[in-house]
Amino acid sequence: GENVEQHPSTLSVQEGDSAVIKCTYSDSASNYFPWYKQELGKGPQLIIDIRSNVGEKKDQRIAVTLNKTAKHFSLHITETQPEDSAVYFCAARTPSGTYKYIFGTGTRLKVLA
Amino acid sequence: EADIYQTPRYLVIGTGKKITLECSQTMGHDKMYWYQQDPGMELHLIHYSYGVNSTEKGDLSSESTVSRIRTEHFPLTLESARPSHTSQYLCASSSSGQPSFGNGTRLTVT
Numbered sequence: 001g002e003n004v005e006q007h008p009s010t011l012s013v014q015e016g017d018s019a020v021i022k023c024t025y026s027d028s029a030s031n032y033f034p035w036y037k038q039e040l041g042k043g044p045q046l047i048i049d050i051r052s053n054v055g056e057k058k059d060q061r062i063a064v065t066l067n068k069t070a071k072h073f074s075l076h077i078t079e080t081q082p083e084d085s086a087v088y089f090c091a092a093r094t095p096s097g098t099y100k101y102i103f104g105t106g107t108r109l110k111v112l113a
Numbered sequence: 114e115a116d117i118y119q120t121p122r123y124l125v126i127g128t129g130k131k132i133t134l135e136c137s138q139t140m141g142h143d144k145m146y147w148y149q150q151d152p153g154m155e156l157h158l159i160h161y162s163y164g165v166n167s168t169e170k171g172d173l174s175s176e177s178t179v180s181r182i183r184t185e186h187f188p189l190t191l192e193s194a195r196p197s198h199t200s201q202y203l204c205a206s207s208s209s210g211q212p213s214f215g216n217g218t219r220l221t222v223t
Binding site for chain 1: 148154156158161203212213214215216217
C-alpha cells in the first residue's frame with residue numbers, strides 16, 4: 001500500500017545550525033505534500049506545504065524541496081532556534097480524490113542552546 | 114489557527130467503561146478524521162468521514178466507532194474500554210486542503 005518514509009527519527013542540532021528532514025513517498029501520483037510541527041501537548045500544525053508542480057518553496061527560515069522523479073521531499077530549517085524543537089511530520093496526499101493523507105513516522109528535533 | 118476542538122483533553126477511566134471522545138469544528142469542513150498517535154509519535158488513521166452520514170474505517174483497525182450526524186461534529190465511541198486503548202487520539206478536519214488538527218485527547222484506561 002501507499003506509505004511515506006521519514007528520516008531521521010531524531011535529530012539534534014546546535015542553535016543556529018541547519019536541520020534537514022527527508023521523506024520518500026511510494027505513490028508517484030501523490031500531488032500535495034504538507035509539513036506539520038507538533039509541540040508538546042498540542043496537535044500537529046501546518047508549517048509549510050508544496051504541490052507537485054513546484055520544485056521548491058520557502059517561507060522565512062523554512063523551505064521545502066520536492067524531487068518528483070525520485071519521489072523525495074525534504075524540509076530545511078535554517079538558523080535553528082530553541083523554539084524549533086518539536087516533532088515534525090511530513091505527509092503525502094493520495095490523488096484519488098479521497099483526500100486521504102499518509103503521514104511519515106515523525107522526526108523529533110532538538111535544538112541545543 | 115484552526116477552529117477544531119476536542120474534549121476532554123485528558124481522560125483516565127477503568128476497564129469496561131463506555132467512553133465518547135468529542136470533536137467539533139466551526140470551519141464548515143466536509144471531511145473529518147480520527148488519528149491514533151503512538152507514544153512513539155506515529156499517526157495512524159482509524160476513521161474518516163467525507164460528509165454527513167458518511168464514515169469509513171481507516172488504515173489501522175480500531176474497536177472504536179464514529180458517527181457524523183452533523184457537519185461540525187464527529188464523536189468517537191469506545192463501548193468497552195481496555196488498557197490497549199490507552200493512547201492519544203487526534204481529530205482533524207479539512208475541505209479541499211490539508212487537515213487541521215485539534216489538540217487531542219489523551220486517554221488512559223486502567
